Amino acid sequence: MRVGILNTEKKSSETFISYKASGCLVENKKVVEEKDLQDIDALLICKNQTFSVVEVCEWVIKGKMYRSIPIWISTTEKQAEEKNIYLQLGVCGIFEDYTIEEIDLAISNSLNAMKSTQHMKLKEESMLQLDPLKLSLNVNNVTISLTKSEYYLVALLYEHKEEVCTYEMLAETFLGKDIELLGESGQSRVANIVCKIRAKIAQASDGKKELIKTIRSRGYMLTLSK
DSSP: OOEEEEOSOHHHHHHHHHHOTTEEEOOOOSSOOGGGGTTOSEEEEEEOTTSOHHHHHHHHHHHHHHTOOOEEEEESOOOHHHHHHHHHTTOSEEEESOOHHHHHHHHHHHHHHHHHHHHHHHHHHHHEEEETTTTEEEETTEEEEOOHHHHHHHHHHHHTTTSOEEHHHHHHHHHOTTSOTTSHHHHHHHHHHHHHHHHHHHHHTTTOOOOEEEETTTEEEEOOOO
16 A cells, blocks of 8 residues: 655655655645545655644545545644644544654554455455345345345345344334334244245355344344354
8 A cells, every 4th residue: 555645844755755665755735636646545744834734634634535545644743732623634643753663553554454444344245235126135146036025124134234123123114113013923024034034045055154143132133244
């Protein structure tokens, strides 16, 4: 990943770049344009006396707007109010009196963690996909046909994945609010539909996938983690 460095003190920027091979010097100007952020994955703004708070804030705001890239600020000016403003604008962190090596390690660790999280999210999304037009569920490239009730239930579970969906929430999606949702009829209906969905998933994956977990006395949870 390439870290862009914005610093009017070119000498210190070049020192950072010589230490960090993935660093690149962003053109030292106070007005940010979208093209300035095209080739970088993160931005380090080195705040000094030639950069006003307003100018730094503009870089942060437009950086988030153009690319939504992670941004850090390095400064030797210990101004609590400024620090609070930057954090409220969404910067990932502020370095005060850090060495080049410490800044490099902190940014690298954060970027690696973000990359890992993004990879896991993409892996989970590829593991399970819903097709509302065909009323089908795709699990690891295997398409499973569902009834309308089954699809709506899975869709609600997917929307709240890794969270508990109560029997009431699930029953309401296809039985409506007029039914006695706390009664056995609503809960039994949900359990019956979940049972059918599980059977279809098990058949398609040779019994290796158990995506819907029972949360005793509460409801169900869709989990994509191993």
